[in-house]
Every structure is written in C-alpha cells, then in structure tokens.
Amino acid sequence: MHRPFLFSESPEMSDPLSEVVRLLHPGAAFANIISGKGNWAVRYFEYGLPSFCIMLEGSCQLTVDGHEPVTLCAGDFILLPTTPAFILSSFVPAPPVYLDPHQVASLHSEIRYGEQGGSPDMRAMGGAFLFDCADPGLLVSLLPSVVHVRESLRLSQLVQMVAEESAEQKPGSEFMLSRLPELLLVEAMRSAAAGSAPPGLLRGLADERLARALRQMHERIAHAWSIDELAKIAVLSRSVFFERFTRLVGVAPMQYLLAWRMAVAKDLLRGDQLSVSEVAERVGYGSTSTFSVAFNRHVGQPPSHYARS
Incomplete structure (x- = not known):
C-alpha cells in the first residue's frame, strides 16, 4: 500500500538523502544465498529494477552489459540501480547458463552454479528491492549504473539481516523487511557518494x-x-x-x-x-x-x- 511522503517545514535541518529514500518507498527486499564451484558462468536477462549482491566467501567475476569486467572478492557489495543484463562467472568461465531474474526472485533456497557437489569456491548473497512507488528514475538519477563498494562491514550486516528475515519469517519479519531496505539504500548511497557518484x-x-x-x-x-x-x-x-x-x-x-x-x-x-x-x-x-x-x-x-x- 502506498504511503504518501509527507515533508514538514520544521526548524530542524532537513536531510535530503533521507527524504529521497523515503520518497522512493522501498517496500521490501529479498535475498538468496548463491554459490559456485568449478568453471561456470550464468547470464541473467535484464531485470529493470534495483538489485544487490554481497560476496561472503571466495571471488568471482561480474560483467555488466556495457561495462568492463569487475572482480568481486569477499566483503564486496554491488548495487545495480536498473539491473541490465549481466554475466556472473568463475575466472575460467564455461558456456553460460541463461537465467530469468524474475523466476530466480521467486526461489527461496540456495542457488548453485557449476558443480553441484562439494564445498563451493564462492558464496554470495544476491537480492532485489521491491518499491511501493512508481518513480524508480529518482534512484537512477542519484547513482552510477554500477555501485561497487569494497569490504563494507555495515552493508554486509544489513544484507545478511535481509536474508535471514526473508528465509525465517519470524514474528515481525514483515515490518523488518519494510525497514531494512531503507537502511541498505542509505548506506549504499553514502558509499557511492564517497566514490564515483555521477553529477547529482x-x-x-x-x-x-x-x-x-x-x-x-x-x-x-x-x-x-x-x-x-x-x-x-x-x-x-x-x-x-x-x-x-x-x-x-x-x-x-x-x-x-x-x-x-x-x-x-x-x-x-x-x-x-x-x-x-x-x-x-x-x-x-x-x-x-x-x-x-x-x-x-x-x-x-x-x-x-x-x-x-
């Protein structure tokens, strides 16, 4: 349900970044564990909505359409404001497996790439935001098309909380999942502001x-x-x-x-x-x-x- 953004002209100093995040109305977020072993590659079709990933163990390669490949290591956080098509792979990739992000979003179990047995070479948590508002262009205007933050403990903790709340559905999980995305977006934006943010x-x-x-x-x-x-x-x-x-x-x-x-x-x-x-x-x-x-x-x-x- 849409909650209108209400501003007030108070004597206290306004916080534009907080106002923008509230105006986006992030309604919820979900996250799944993903892992890979051996030589593998997956190609996701364009999703169009903001998605994120945090590396937990090991490393892999991310190639977003129109961008140079990026190496992701443990602790790295990625935010894609519009999630174009991309390839996630080992460093010696196999022929890619094609995946529909909308179908993957409906899964609630670990997603395994490459060899199915044995300890994985990499583990990550990937997910997406769900918005109550119809103005996602507001987020796109604030951020680079690929936000890459290295070794962010705070972002890692927030994503893990999203994953736990998504999977366990404890009492109060609905409320938690309606608030955690706001924290995650603010922290990602803070990190982007310190790096390669475009004019905005x-x-x-x-x-x-x-x-x-x-x-x-x-x-x-x-x-x-x-x-x-x-x-x-x-x-x-x-x-x-x-x-x-x-x-x-x-x-x-x-x-x-x-x-x-x-x-x-x-x-x-x-x-x-x-x-x-x-x-x-x-x-x-x-x-x-x-x-x-x-x-x-x-x-x-x-x-x-x-x-x-």
Whole structure:
C-alpha cells in the first residue's frame, strides 16, 4: 500500500538523502544465498529494477552489459540501480547458463552454479528491492549504473539481516523487511557518494557549501527561492554558486528545485489525500493553474489526470 511522503517545514535541518529514500518507498527486499564451484558462468536477462549482491566467501567475476569486467572478492557489495543484463562467472568461465531474474526472485533456497557437489569456491548473497512507488528514475538519477563498494562491514550486516528475515519469517519479519531496505539504500548511497557518484544530489551533498543550500531547498520547499538567496546560504558569489551547483548536481539550481517539487507533488497526488490546490500550495505554487501548467510540462499530463491514474 502506498504511503504518501509527507515533508514538514520544521526548524530542524532537513536531510535530503533521507527524504529521497523515503520518497522512493522501498517496500521490501529479498535475498538468496548463491554459490559456485568449478568453471561456470550464468547470464541473467535484464531485470529493470534495483538489485544487490554481497560476496561472503571466495571471488568471482561480474560483467555488466556495457561495462568492463569487475572482480568481486569477499566483503564486496554491488548495487545495480536498473539491473541490465549481466554475466556472473568463475575466472575460467564455461558456456553460460541463461537465467530469468524474475523466476530466480521467486526461489527461496540456495542457488548453485557449476558443480553441484562439494564445498563451493564462492558464496554470495544476491537480492532485489521491491518499491511501493512508481518513480524508480529518482534512484537512477542519484547513482552510477554500477555501485561497487569494497569490504563494507555495515552493508554486509544489513544484507545478511535481509536474508535471514526473508528465509525465517519470524514474528515481525514483515515490518523488518519494510525497514531494512531503507537502511541498505542509505548506506549504499553514502558509499557511492564517497566514490564515483555521477553529477547529482550525492555529489552536491558531498560539497559542504552546496549541502547548506540543498538542505534549505528541501526543508523549505514552498519558499520562493532565488539564486542570490541560495548563494548567500552557501557563502558563495552568485556566479560561483550557479557554476558549482550546475557542475556537481548536474542541473541548474532552479531546475533542481523544480524537479524536487514535482517529485514530491507526484507522491502527494498518488497518496489521494490532498486536492490539486492543496498539493500546489505544499510545493510552493501560489495558484493551482500555475502549478498545473508546470506539472503538465514536467510530467506530461495534468495533475488531476495523474492522480486518477
């Protein structure tokens, strides 16, 4: 069931990363143990949704379509925001076995690659996120197409908790599986921000001065912001702020503010609890007609149609 994202203009400083993760509404996650022995290779078809993998023992090779092969060792974490087709293999691969990720997602037992008997050469935990919202592009805009984090104890612990809750179904497991994905996503995003994040919110938040302006834009979404006002918050000149924001975040400040307002508006409209005029006021528009024009231009349909669909 969709839970609308509700923001508040409180005196406390806003946390944009937490707000974005809540807006994604990760509803649950699942994870299975996978293992391999001998010479083997599997090719997964495109999945289209975010998936992850953490290496527990040994090593193997990951080749995502359009990317160079990556060696995965014990402790390594991989997040694929859109999960294109990929090959997972030993270092001396055999002819690949083709697998449908949607069918594998329905399995609740260990998945074995290569030789079926004996101790495995590698063990990993692989899984995927299930989202309540219909805006996965928000995650794609924040992260590289392949997030590779080496030796993350925190991510390893979180994935193992997801696997245990998925497999054991103890009392309270449904609640745990609705909260663990949020923690997993935040930790993965933090790790990505410290590495090769593309231009976007993560890069902006990693810049101390831009982070001040971004937090204010999120905290006071309905405020009539100007470039001069935001530059003053960042303690930068107008021109330096504009150039730095555009380079690191990937869009100009007012474009970012518009995109964030539209993302929040879409979520509020999906919640079916507010009228179009109320949503317009929440996200900083003085009139319903002005909001409707902006929403239609950004989303491709009027807000009233979007709410019904």
